[in-house]
Amino acid sequence: MSLAVKAVGIRKCFGSHEVLKGLDLEVTHGEVLCILGPSGSGKSTFLRCINHLETPNGGYVWVDGAIMGYALSRGALQELPVKQLRAQQSQLGMVFQHFNLFAHRTVLGNVIEGPMVVRGLSRAKAEARAMDLLEQVGMAAKAASYPSQLSGGQKQRVAIARALAMEPRVMLFDEPTSALDPELVGEVLEVMRALARGGTTMIVVTHEIRFAREVADRVVVMIDGEIREMGAPGAVLSNPADPRVRSFLSRVLA
Amino acid sequence: MRQPEPKSTAAVSPEDLPGPGVAVRRLRHPGRWISGGIVLLLLAFIGRAFAVGQIQWAVVGQFLTAEVIIVGFGWTLLISACALVLGVALGFAFGIMRLSENPILRFAAWLYVWIFRGTPVLLQLLIWFNIALVFPRLYIPGLVDERMVDVVTPFVAAVLGLGVNEGSYLTEVVRGGIGSVDRGQKEAAHTLGMTSGQTMRRIILPQTLRLILPVLGNSAIGMLKFSSLAATIAMGEMLNAAQRIYFINGAVIELLFVCAVWYLAGTTVLSIGQYYLERHFGRDAATATSERRWFKGWTRRPVVEGEA
Numbered sequence: 001m002s003l004a005v006k007a008v009g010i011r012k013c014f015g016s017h018e019v020l021k022g023l024d025l026e027v028t029h030g031e032v033l034c035i036l037g038p039s040g041s042g043k044s045t046f047l048r049c050i051n052h053l054e055t056p057n058g059g060y061v062w063v064d065g066a067i068m069g070y071a072l073s074r075g076a077l078q079e080l081p082v083k084q085l086r087a088q089q090s091q092l093g094m095v096f097q098h099f100n101l102f103a104h105r106t107v108l109g110n111v112i113e114g115p116m117v118v119r120g121l122s123r124a125k126a127e128a129r130a131m132d133l134l135e136q137v138g139m140a141a142k143a144a145s146y147p148s149q150l151s152g153g154q155k156q157r158v159a160i161a162r163a164l165a166m167e168p169r170v171m172l173f174d175e176p177t178s179a180l181d182p183e184l185v186g187e188v189l190e191v192m193r194a195l196a197r198g199g200t201t202m203i204v205v206t207h208e209i210r211f212a213r214e215v216a217d218r219v220v221v222m223i224d225g226e227i228r229e230m231g232a233p234g235a236v237l238s239n240p241a242d243p244r245v246r247s248f249l250s251r252v253l254a
Numbered sequence: 255m256r257q258p259e260p261k262s263t264a265a266v267s268p269e270d271l272p273g274p275g276v277a278v279r280r281l282r283h284p285g286r287w288i289s290g291g292i293v294l295l296l297l298a299f300i301g302r303a304f305a306v307g308q309i310q311w312a313v314v315g316q317f318l319t320a321e322v323i324i325v326g327f328g329w330t331l332l333i334s335a336c337a338l339v340l341g342v343a344l345g346f347a348f349g350i351m352r353l354s355e356n357p358i359l360r361f362a363a364w365l366y367v368w369i370f371r372g373t374p375v376l377l378q379l380l381i382w383f384n385i386a387l388v389f390p391r392l393y394i395p396g397l398v399d400e401r402m403v404d405v406v407t408p409f410v411a412a413v414l415g416l417g418v419n420e421g422s423y424l425t426e427v428v429r430g431g432i433g434s435v436d437r438g439q440k441e442a443a444h445t446l447g448m449t450s451g452q453t454m455r456r457i458i459l460p461q462t463l464r465l466i467l468p469v470l471g472n473s474a475i476g477m478l479k480f481s482s483l484a485a486t487i488a489m490g491e492m493l494n495a496a497q498r499i500y501f502i503n504g505a506v507i508e509l510l511f512v513c514a515v516w517y518l519a520g521t522t523v524l525s526i527g528q529y530y531l532e533r534h535f536g537r538d539a540a541t542a543t544s545e546r547r548w549f550k551g552w553t554r555r556p557v558v559e560g561e562a
Binding site: 051053082083086087089090092093094096098099100101102103104113114117118159162163166 | 435436438439441442443444445446447448449450452456457460461464
């Protein structure tokens with residue numbers, strides 16, 4: 001399998017607090033990777049560093065042939081203009097914990113925004129594609145609704161369709177079910193399962209251990225800004241070597 | 255231990271309880287009648303004072319539709335409209351600058367607000383009117399080269415004075431409106447690959463505009479009234495026209511009343527317009543439920559989506 005994402009020595013500080021302490025990670029095409037860990041362990045920050053919503057203080061991320069935010073010139077990383085960074089970011093689909101749908105746009109309007117504005121697709125083409133995607137996430141019937149009229153689960157499914165509309169190389173999920181009422185979690189995970197089956201490369205920060213066990217090809221456990229455990233879900237979740245990972249898992253699986 | 259009973263209610267034993275059809279006597283509010291009566295009396299007194307005072311109501315009626323007054327009101331409307339447009343443009347420009355990454359731009363916007371919100375608008379009007387003392391010539395290479403006194407007519411000074419002043423207030427309003435569109439939407443736009451400009455134009459500003467609409471309504475009403483200050487810089491708007499008439503015929507209070515009638519008419523029309531505008535946007539499906547709440551209370555921070 002060929003490499004899709006490679007993070008090298010990612011460090012991130014907020015003030016004097018070092019949130020990420022030099023993380024390395026490789027993700028291959030078609031792989032589903034779940035990042036687990038207690039809150040405050042830096043897993044969301046790591047995900048946000050991958051697509052440069054947060055600029056790492058050290059290290060870099062390589063995505064499918066390009067270094068995020070930089071060009072390699074004469075052995076050094078030259079920071080790219082914002083416009084080029086945005087073009088790179090559009091290669092990575094991002095799904096947020098709080099959905100972040102555009103409140104003044106309909107469901108359809110949310111999904112066609114990126115393809116029309118960034119990719120320059122015609123409205124007709126963008127809408128046709130958007131309707132296919134909304135069909136895929138089971139939201140086609142709500143195409144004309146506004147976000148405020150949807151449930152959390154519906155919003156998140158629209159957000160997934162919106163990210164997919166950019167035809168990203170990799171999908172990033174930042175705790176996609178954490179803000180949902182328990183009975184709405186299933187519908188979102190179902191959409192994500194379907195994506196995984198379809199061969200989408202996915203990096204998922206989540207608290208859903210069952211989802212990780214079922215769907216992930218590999219699981220990463222982060223504690224205090226470090227990767228403490230990495231491997232197949234069966235091995236990591238059932239028999240972790242690291243004692244702190246063991247104690248974390250025993251707390252969430254209890 | 256039993257609690258001591260309130261004074262006014264005696265204990266009712268279960269045997270004494272009335273049937274379901276028992277009559278209910280409502281509490282009386284004599285205080286309301288008294289306060290209402292006092293207010294009516296005061297109103298009647300004021301009304302009588304105006305009726306028997308030295309006011310020739312016929313003169314009010316006569317000048318209400320006089321050509322000079324109507325033309326003056328036209329100028330009033332024109333100054334107000336131009337100043338409002340200028341104010342809104344400056345408000346958005348400086349409001350966006352206020353949130354810029356560039357500290358110098360931020361400082362410039364802060365300075366603008368500090369100066370123009372911190373000095374009286376009448377003073378600003380007088381300064382604009384006399385700006386030629388600072389900049390004797392308006393010179394933009396290849397475009398304009400004129401004496402400043404020819405450029406800054408009373409009309410231009412009025413529009414600049416009122417508009418620039420209004421802009422300083424709207425800068426803060428726009429800043430607040432932009433700040434209240436939640437940060438997540440901006441991040442979402444960035445992850446789609448939209449540039450900062452595209453995000454501002456297509457995601458942030460449309461939502462900001464809806465939030466600040468009620469404030470713009472108030473600005474329009476305020477502007478209509480503040481335009482009367484232009485009378486002091488020889489701008490021939492309505493108040494100035496009225497003054498020119500009463501300097502000749504001496505009917506001071508009558509002509510001031512004429513102005514009051516027109517200003518009230520103008521502000522009433524604007525209030526009605528504002529009501530329908532707000533209702534239209536309040537009804538819009540886009541502003542259903544949560545968004546309508548922020549619309550009504552624009553100073554409150556909106557609920558972050560999904561937290562509700």
